[in-house]
Amino acid sequence: MKRSFIYVLLVGIMVAWGLNVTALKVLVEHFSPVALTALRILTAGLVVLLFLWGIGKLQKVSWNEAKQIGLAALFSVVAHHFFLALGIARTTAVNAGLVLGLVPLVTALLAIVFLGQRPTLFRLLGIALGFFGVVFVVASGDGGLGHLSIGDVYVFLAVLAQGISFIMIKKATVEARLMTGWMLVFGSLWLFVLSLVLEPSGLSSLKEGTLPLWMIFLASAVVATALGHMFYNQAVQHLGPAESAVFINLNPFFSLLGAHWLLGEPISPMQLAGFLFIVVGVMFGSGGMDDVIARFRRAKAVEGGRKAGM
Structure with missing residues (x-):
């Protein structure tokens, strides 16, 4: 898969994910958040597996691969979508979208550690800079920093869980699309259990x-969750978690x-x-500026070599 195609694909995924917050x-204003999330994730997982079956890529996984999938699903699906559903129900879509912009920074920090x-x-x-941008976001809400919205905290926990899952996906030996499908299915089952405990009337x-x-549900489940996560996880395995996260x-x-608008x-x-601080922080924290400087130094070295050869 060519890098240019992956970059275009990642931009399209970001459009879907950004609108998915709305x-x-x-x-979540009409349905119980956890029950809704469980059904949405299960639908997405079945769509991914059906897609892989259609192109002949649905394969059996070994016990070791199943353990990798199960562990990643706890973070990528259960924790991420559980906290995201709770957070969005308790904060604005604007704040949720901006806090989600911390995913590249958290991923870059975890990549440094792990x-x-x-x-x-x-x-x-x-x-x-990225964390400073989030301070601007939450400070502009009702009550400022002294009354930090619990919804903003939940969304950040969703960000942390997703960053951890990207590291796991990078280290996994399972093909990214197959891993995504089974992660979504396994994770949705855990979310259904959580729903029965936390939301007795959720279903x-x-x-x-x-x-x-x-119709909104299907667009969210199929386009943003199924196709979006499947192709994004594939990009993570091709490019690495930090470089893929730049696009977030x-x-x-x-x-x-x-x-x-909506x-x-x-x-x-x-x-x-806050948004501007987050964007600048993403470019720096995810390695974008390091790449620019490295290319500039390589270009200067090539130019110096040409002059020396004259």
Whole structure:
């Protein structure tokens, strides 16, 4: 798979993920969050497995691979989507989208710790700027930092869980698309159990959906969750977690636009400032600036070699 195609694919995934925050905000206002998430993830997992079966890529997995899938599913599916559903129900779509913009920074920090990537000055500066941007976001809410929204905390926990899962996916020996399908199915079963415990009437709330709501549900489950996670995880195995995560800086941008245009949520100057800090932090923290500097040095070295050969 060519890098240019992967880059275009990642941009498309970010559009879907950014707008998915708005879609989830609409859905959790009508359905119980955990029950809804369990059904959405199960639908996505079945779509991925059906897709792989259709192209002849649905294969058996070994016991060791099943353990890798199960452990990654606890973070990528259960923890991430559980906290995301709870968080979106308790904060605005704008705030949720901006906090989700921390995924690249958290992934870069975890890659430093668990994959041995060198913690350059730009990466450390990026991590600091990204977290500072989130401070701007939550400070602009009701009550400021003294009354931090529990929804913002839940969304950050979802970010942390997803960052951990990217490291696991990079280390896994299972093909990314196959791993995604089984992770979604296994994770959804755990989410159904959580739903029965936390939301006794959660499944019954799903009976009250209208046709427009179920259309939004299918778009979220199939496009954003099934196809989005399948191809993103494949990009992680091709490019690595840090480089793939660079593109997630587009996620809060599309989340902002979706929440503003579709839900009418206002965008404050503080939130815009926070967004800018997060974007700059992503570029630094995920290694974007390191790559630019490395290319510049290589170009200077080639130019110097040409001059020396004259």
